[in-house]
Amino acid sequence: DAKTTQPPSMDCAEGRAANLPCNHSTISGNEYVYWYRQIHSQGPQYIIHGLKNNETNEMASLIITEDRKSSTLILPHATLRDTAVYYCIVIQGAQKLVFGQGTRLTINP
């Protein structure tokens, strides 16, 4: 599975859009980009995933570049409850998930 690179930490003001980048330059054609987040000491929460096209659900939007080498998770109106560690992972078909260090997102009031 391809490796991902994320900034270790980010800050965002409450009510603003939080844009979390992820680099996955070695992604292969059949690998999906998944985003999870983990609030302190809780189980990881699935957010969104995509293959090529941009995706949106009730939680977030996922923008994948045309060459698929990077993506951005967008939380449109961040709240204090969005403070968490966000993990971007790239997986093909195996059920085994591997989380990197992720991005620690802090939403400030």
Add this chain to the structure above:
Amino acid sequence: KAGVTQTPRYLIKTRGQQVTLSCSPISGHRSVSWYQQTPGQGLQFLFEYFSETQRNKGNFPGRFSGRQFSNSRSEMNVSTLELGDSALYLCASSLGQRNQETQYFGPGTRLLVL
């Protein structure tokens, strides 16, 4: 639909003891995966069960074992506990019908070994 549930949520054991953790997947999900999460090692895959059969296995010693029942509920057992087994144990379920399936995690069981 109810989410993935895990019991117990917290557990304290002493070295040498054994422990059994339980996971109930989302209704209709047939695949259950187990992970160990520690601050030092991050998230590590233990094993995955599908239709009562172990389908994938991580690099953990034989002290770690699991099983899945006909209703898709799963248990994992750790025998001869060591201090280093202190961790958050996470269970994740998915439909399991094809390779690319989203996994949904439970709240985890936090195990402390003294």
